[in-house]
Amino acid sequence: MTPCAIFLYVRIMRVSGSVRIEPPMAYHRTFGPAVDSITRLGWGLGIISLLVIIIIALLLLGGIFRKRGVDSAADPRQLTVRRDAGGMAWIYIGVGASSVVLIGCMIWTLIVTAAVTHPPVAPALTIQVTASQWWWSLRYLDDSPSQIFTTANEIHIPVGQPIRFELTSADVMHSFWIPQLAGKMDVIPGQTNVMWLQADHPGVYRGQCAAFCGPQHAHMALTIVAEPPEDFLAWKHSQLSDTAPPETEETLRGAQIFQTHCAVCHTIRGVSPAGLVGPDLSHLMARHTLAAGLLPNTPGNLAGWIDNPQALKPGTRMPNPILSGTELTAVTSYLNTLH
């Protein structure tokens, strides 16, 4: 199998001079207002839960091993009580104490629910996410049609601003999840679910489909790049531009092969705008990964992926193309120009 270069997601954060590295999907520490109060709730309920376990375990062990009267075991047939009643104080006190804690937790939960439901200010940016087996199509909406563009599998957002997401599915049910920025929201065919998130720290975050959606559910990741607003605008500007036409002989030939073999599914804006079945490949080289987080985006991996996607991601909707070695080189060279 292919090793996935997770180093891409490993966020290096400078906190008062030190470097912190964390696993990218862990959410015991989070980085945005859509999730931070949930994380605190998680720690709180987790600690309460551990305390409950410890208290009951101690009571249980105490009950089992506590010293009893010497003569109590003299006659094994003897019962320890003469009446069925008794011991009810345990239930009254235990259930009473549990209920008080429970009601407190319930109130805390409702407060957090209300706090994260809506962003503090209305989001300026809306991104339409369309989930498919097994990749993500992303459409950046704008009032002006000329500012709308489509990309795939890698979301760029400006830090410090709430972003609105409209989630729809092109086929089966999926679930949109970037654990360090927001909780899950299911992507359900026939309805548009709306959620928001905000990254307070620049960095590369990782997301993954969380609802079983078929054999390649395991390989349906996405990348979120949170960057300073000026970097985001630069990225957006470059995404909006058409890709440069092929110049060398080899890339020209690659573009032709793309037209005959790939264009029925894939779009390259300004060159080949027809294919809607697979990910939009305009500015492919600006992305960190290939095949929804499966491989780091290097020229070698790209060639390997085009050559035999079914071996790398068995069941993927992309068929193995029938290309000669030179054709493969040409089309890869062409795709490598799509910055």
Place this chain on the structure above:
Amino acid sequence: MTTTETQRAPIIARATDDSAITETLGKIWQSKPGIGGWLSTVDHKEIGKRYIVTAFIFLIVGGLEALLMRVQLARPNQTVLTPEQYSQIFTMHGVTMIFLYALPVLSGFSNYLWPLLLGARDMAFPRLNALSYWVFLFAGIFLYSSFMFGKGPDAGWFNYVPYTSLAYNPGPNIDVYALGMVLLGISTTVGSINFFVTLARTRAPGMSINRVPILVWGTLTASVGNLFAVPAVSIAFFMLWMDRQYNTHFFDSTVGGQPLLWEHLFWMFGHPWVYAIVLPAMGIVSDALPTFCRRPLVGYTAVALATVTTMVLGFGVWVHHMFASGLPILSLSYFSAASMTIVIPSAVAVFAWVATIWTGRPVFKTSFLFFAGFILLFVIGGVSGFMTAAVPLDWQLTRTYFVVAHLHYVIIGINVFPVVGGIYYWFPKVTGRLMNETLGKWNFWVMFIGFNVAFFPMHILGVEGMPRRIYTYASGLGWGTPNLVVTIGAFVFAVGILLFLVNVFVSGKHGEPAGANPWDGASLEWSTSSPPPVYNFAVIPIVASRYPLWEDRLDEGPERSSVGTGLLLDKGRETIGTTSLDAEPDVILKMPGDSYSPVLAALAMTGVFVCLLLHSWWGLAITSLLTLLITIAWLWPQHSLGQIETQP
């Protein structure tokens, strides 16, 4: 047959299992020897044992599937299983454990024990009981039929649309699951009706509703719950099958159907079902733990009411499986609070058990270890459930390994541990032999340690963001080491189960003879011999308290139960019918004898579903007609059942 025969006042006689009357009773109740008797028996003890053995075979199969998954997930990027194989195996693991092990094994306990606990000679509808078992067995085989050919259900036990629609999932995989579940629903439904009527009608005189064992409360609650829950899933699977085969569009959003409808119907069934597979097991502990604590259960009434309350609340919490589906926040908040409320009846039970141990005098038998271990696992599974009940936190926890940890603590902790402890407890009653205690203690510790090593790290994997149902994962996500630990734990746990099976086989042949009441238990099943005679009790006991065999040692008033002296019913297969609440003698019930109708009806019914699967319309006509004819033969009035009035 005259009405006077069912209304006669039975003779009160003294009889033990070696008195003269037993020969007559034995002749009346004994099944024929040989394969004919095996297929036609309606003896609840025989059916109960079959349920337990069959459920354990499914448990072993489901366990082997789990081990395969654990090998695949032990390291990153493994290729032991293909993605499609993994999908089928995790689906069949869930289907097997939840539908073919967890409820059937408890049905087995209750089938075997109910009449013995209640002082009756059989379940209210013995033939229906046999039908329930045969349909369960055939439905289990049906559900596995396509898996054998590599075409098993592959969309998870929850089977969400539209991945399970024909467009995304062609082939017989999902059709087998859909039809198999409808078939299995028949078994669950008739079984539930039988438990309900058995409780309402066949308790020994004097066993008023506040004197029945907690296991009976548990199974009663589960049965009533199932009667309301199963229709939702049966209709949902039938609609799905129609969607797939006949282009109905119940769940197809492209033409106005609603995928969320599936989720609602599935979980309206699914959540009550979860309680159905734990409440009877909690009942096992509530009844058996006190025996090893040398005192009655603390808070009988509170625990019985908590059992019922859990199920009632359980019908109002299904949306907690759908917190991330985009439903309005207001309704999510309601379901969140309702789900958390379940902590209260659960706390009642936990504190009742802990208090029973604290104020009692524990006897460290293997059963006791399993029950004490169970309490801890119950609490761990309970608090993780409480965490997932908090809506916003669930948006993170749901569909991660945190939930896998939670559900295994709940299902293995609250079902498997009490079941194994319960088998150590009642094995001597069933076989007449004690299970080996030394092996038993090894069995417990290996299972208990293996279980926690296997499932506790899953909480951590969940918080590290590992989603469920992925067939592999990349390195560098922090999931490698915990997964390796989980796999090692899973194999240790499997060794624990193996030790248990070895103990069952060895002790079944060579165990020490047990006698009627090896643990000095208090309830009626310990008053009859081990193993019990086919007719259960030579005379029907008369009950005066919750603990008939401990009355001399408890100051519970002057009344005494009468065991060994009771109602003599020897004019054919008979048991006593009593009133629903107070259990006052009402009528003598004429019970049916062994019959081929149940197994034949189950076969014909299964034939109906096979023909639906194969679209064989002639076959469907024939099997439907056969089912009808067998049912008519079954219901044909019989003289011996008092269904035909003869002229005086």
